Structure formats: structure tokens, C-alpha cells
Amino acid sequence: MMKVATADGVAVPEATDLDLVDRYKYGDEQAFEEIYQRYATMVYNLCFRLSGNPDEASDLSQEVFVRIFRHLAKFRGGSTLKTWIYRVTLNHCRSRLGRKRPEPQPLTGPEGETVREIEDPRRNPEDRAVAESEGRLVAAALARLPGRFREAVTLRDLEDLSYQEIAAILRVRIGTVRSRIARGRERLRDVLESGELLPERSLRAAPREEMV
């Protein structure tokens, strides 16, 4: 169990997810706030990667937390809370977004920037600009993937989950997870290596039809 240092310097054990769920079930509203603090970044980022739009990600995240709030009392601990929240988020995004592709974000210029990244103080402004440009490019490529591949790749490479965890979230077999991740990466490679998303080329590039 992790320990958290308090103001008076005494280390107290950090509540486990199940502790928080129990407290919530018994009416402790503070427990839900702690769950929010613990999982807000995870939920928001998954919504953002699946929708491709920061404003929509914000709306989706709100709705996801309302769903969590409504249904948390029914959480029985059959999976970890993290897996359960991922599943709630994913299902909600699927039902809200349907087969809609994420909106492609502008690839140039910080003017339209509405996403607040978690800042790394070690980076200088030039490095940050390069990282932002690269980030937009990769995000645009990811947004082009069919939903099933995008989900699997996001959970693996951005959320750093194991195949087993992903299988539990998606409720598919591990073989399916392996296949979706590989095919997603393969497509991303094709798009990124072709350079078709580079700003000077994207202006000329015709919209591509979905392949799946």
C-alpha cells in the first residue's frame, strides 16, 4: 500500500481503490472526489484520443464521471476499478461517437491550441515546439485509424496496459488484442512513413476513405 506524507510529516497509508469504493457506497462524497482526482487524467486522455477533440473530450469526460457516479455502487470488484473505469469510458465514447472518426486537429501553429499538456519543466521552448509538431502529426495519424485499432493501440502505447488488461477492457480474446494492435501499428507506420500528413502535403492530399 502506498503511503502519503501528511502536513505533520506522518506517513499514512493511501486508500486503495476498493477502500474508496466502499467509502462511496456508504455515502462518503469525499471518496468520489478522490476517485475523480485519481482517474480524471486517464479518462480525459482516453476521451481525447478517441474523439480527437479537446472540447468533446471534456464533455465526454463529464458524462463518463456522471455514469461512474451513478453506477459505482454496483461495482463488485470483479475487475480492478481502473479496468472498470476504462470500460465505462470506452463504452460511453463508443455509444456517443458511434463510427464517427475523430476530428483531425490543425497540424500547425499554436494559435488553435486548446489542449493543456502536462508540462515538463526540463524542456526548453524549442524542444517543446518540436514535440508539439510531432505530437500533432502522430495524433492525426492515430485519428485516421478505424475505431477498433485506435482503441487497442491507444490502450497499449499511450495508456501502457498489458494485453491481458486490454482484453479485459475490450472483452475480447488476447489473440484479438494482439491482432488489432499489430494492424493498427502497421497502418500508422504506413501513414507516418508516407509523409502524407506533413503540412505541405496535407494541403494537397485528398480525403482518404476508410479502409475497413
Added chain:
Amino acid sequence: MSAHVTTERLSAYLDRELPDRRAQEVERHLEDCSHCRRNLDSLSRVVHRLQGLERAAPPPLLAGDVARRVALEGRPRTLVERLESRLTGKPLQSQIFNSFALVMALAGIVYVFAFGLDLIERKRTPVRVVTPEASAEFFRQHEIAIGLRSELEDRVFYREGEMWREQGAAGEPELEIAASSPEGLAVLERNQELAPLLGQGQAVILRDGADPSGAGGRVVKILVE
């Protein structure tokens, strides 16, 4: 392994999600196959670029928006919680108790459904008060047929008409005495357990003065006039 390694297997190899034996096969193949090494390298670059994507911080207003939405929702309470608040007004820690309370509540619901109407009917039926007169009449009507038996302390009396006879006091009584006579009062004093049995116009035949084993004594008949 002669054929090239599939992209799916190389991808799983990158993620260390292959069983050891399969991973070793891939490694042996990669030593000799530049095509698969290039494939692996390009996949690895993609993964590296994906992993380089920054995590976005949730918008600062999100927490407040969620709090407002949640406040409007009001938390739906579970059946157990509703029961708990009714029973105790505070949370109960034991899951076992929760399960027990739930089972008992369900049993109570079933009981009320099954017997509730019957209970209500019983409550509405006035309690029948059995008066001594009614009881005596009842005895008169049924005593011969069913016989009456009374166990007082360790003594047993049988009812015969208006007369009680003690078990073991067989035969004709040696003495018939009135309950109000000095000797009758003395007998009743020695046998106080008879008082509940004797009403107006009744008699009892008993063995008076017997030792605790029931031996000895004399058979007497006491009349209440």
C-alpha cells in the same frame, strides 16, 4: 524458422507478450533476416512516436463541471443502503451483516405477503374470554366424554361429574366431611393444591396423610356446599 516473422508476432515481441519459446524463435530468426529486422525497427519507431505523445491535463473547469452534474444527480442508493439507514441510521461495516439483513428483509417481505392478511384478520377477531361459568358449562358438556385431568404439584386428579378423584385413592372413602367443617378445613389446609379444583357443589376424593411415596393415609371425601 524459414519464412518471415509476421508483423503480428513482431509487434507482440516488441511488447514482450510472446511466450519465452516463441520469443527465442523470433530472436534466432532476426539474427539472420535483415527484412524482419527492418520490419521490427519500423514498428519500434511507430511505438516510440506513439509513446512520445504528451498526456493532456484535464481542463481546469472539468472538476467543477463534474461536481455540479453529480450534485444534480443525487446518488442513487442501493437497497442495502436504504435498509441500513432505516435500521441503524449509519453505515454498517460488515458485508456479512449486510447480506444477513438483506436476507432477513426479503424473508420479512415474503412473510408479510404470505401471512399478512391472516395476521390482520386475527387482530380484528376479539379475544374470547372464558368465564368460570362458561368453563363449568363446558365441563358439564364434555367431562364424561373426554374426562378431565389435573396435575397439581406431583398429584393427579380426575374429574367424575362434580367430583374430583385423586389417582391412587381407589375405593369408597372412609370419611365424608364438609369443606367448611373443622376437619374439612384441616384437610384443605394440608392439601392446599386442591383449592383451584374445588368450586361450589363440588367434591374431591383424596388420600389424606399419605407419605411422599403415596403410601398410607386414609381416603376421605371433601364436599364444598
